[in-house]
Amino acid sequence: MSAPLRLGTRRSALALAQSQQLADALTRTSGREVLLVPIVSEGDVNRASLSQLGGRGVFANGLREALAAGECDLLVHSLKDLPTAQPDGLVIAATPAREDARDVVITRDGTPLSELPQGSVVGTGSPRRIAQVLRRNHRVQVRDLRGNVDSRLSRVRDGDLDAVVLAAAGLSRLGGDLGGLVAEPLGLDEWPTAPGQGSLAVETRTDAASDLLEALGRLDDLPTRIEITAERAVLATLDAGCHAPVGAHASLSDGDLRIRALVYALDGAHRIGMDRTVRLEPGYARTAGSGDGAIAADGADPIARAARTGEDVAHRLLERGAADLVPRESTP
Template identity: 35%
Template sequence: MRKIVVGTRQSALALTQTGQVVDQLRELCRRLEIECEFELRKIVTKGDRILDVTLSKVGGKGLFVKEIEQALMDGEIDMAVHSMKDMPWELPEGLVIGAVPFREDPRDCLITREAKSLEDLPHGAKVGTSSLRRSSQLQHLRPDLHIESIRGNIDSRLKKLDTEGFDAILLAAAGLHRIGWQDRISAYLSPEQSLPAVGQGALCIQCRGNDEFTLDLLKHYNDEKTAIAVAAERSFLGKLNGGCQVPIGAYATLQEEDGNSVIAMTGMVGSPDGKQMLKETMTGTDPELLGKELAEALIARGAADILAVVRG
């Protein structure tokens, strides 16, 4: 019997999605007739400890994954379940992405007190988000809105909607779906309104590159279409040297054309105030190449200058 220790953040959402992954892996092991047992290991990350500062001011990459990756490298855990949007472009030496499961809804969503849509929010409404990407696109669409930072887990943010005078808050739909709170969603924002973060809605199952047993198991858990789309988005992120603390968004989908899979991807870079908003859409068949070419197209239009100002 092989024991696999699975590392996860300790938030309710992280534990829920990791539990779902482990249940699916248990079923996979049963079908493959592999004897495995799984143990969850809760790990606190820097991003979990610092809740009174906006993500963009905390600085550094991998705010929600570094400590978990260290546990992997130290052999304390055998695999880790991350939200893909938390993953930096560069992985530590010796670690790999073993699987990218089927993607949940990638869209951003609005949770409001009264309004039924973004357009329905009153003039000057107070909206909470911890994401520069979301606030940039929101202010581009509605420059009249008053955007304030809101940190914490899903539960605490929903409580702040009622206790701190917010008219609405913005969250990733995937998290609410996974935790079973989709009835709280007032409206979904289309990718045209708010382009998702790179990898939003997808999970990353990370392991050591020399752990052949775990790698062999995870290859059966990988969703190829999701993995290809996410690879294109992450290539875009890597070329821009971005992370979850800068206003960068990308969303790729696979389409069938004449029997061949074609990747269509839209990328954006915006200024924090939403006054500058660069977007491009391109298609291709090589995810790595498409991501780089899309990023280069935005760089040619001034994306690097916008990001340089954001990074200070």
């Protein structure tokens, strides 16, 4: 009988929940037991603001070190927390089907963000969300916020904050119980979220056993892979960290790939946007276990096409002045 697979994960309730969901799916595709290996990341112990931590992979570096050292066999990340540069020796072997990519505003009584009165306090630690909140309602105050989902919801419930902004996917993976609070979903056209939001990334070593790579490949969702490739190409070409004030969302529908990207000034006063749709070649197919992409039967590569489209969107944003708004990537 094969030894259990060791899945490295952060220790937060959300990380453990999404890792267990992935572990159960991997057991089904591989026939092997999967054990969770909790690992502490820099982001879990460093309580500095996300704007100060920047794009240095603070939620991923410790996990990746453990993977490279052989302390676990694979990792599960929230893709939005990963820097765009892929470390040597590691590969994102699967991106399962993405959940809801939207942000939601959580309040006590359901008052929309745009209608919160003067002096209302909204909690978020994300520079992108800060800029979007201030652009949606300049009357509110934004308070820097770290902590797990339950603690953030409690601060609204207890009246310390009037609202918080959270990822819909994270709430769903934790069961969606708001304890009497009310969620306002925010449309992706005017409120694009972090590149990769709602998607998980399953990472392993490039020299992992072929049966593990094949089992992970069966968990890979091609439409999700195409969408997140385009989004992360925008971020990489802008040379911006994963916590920069950049929103990018790509959607694939009937072969059309649409990318909507916005770059914000930190105070929300200005933004530069780009919206582009391209046609992908029909009939593409992925070889099971290929992990990193897809090659169409007629030779076209939708992953490469998505990357080029994201890069083009970013170049056009830069031509329009985005470089003056975006802090540069701080990943070594």
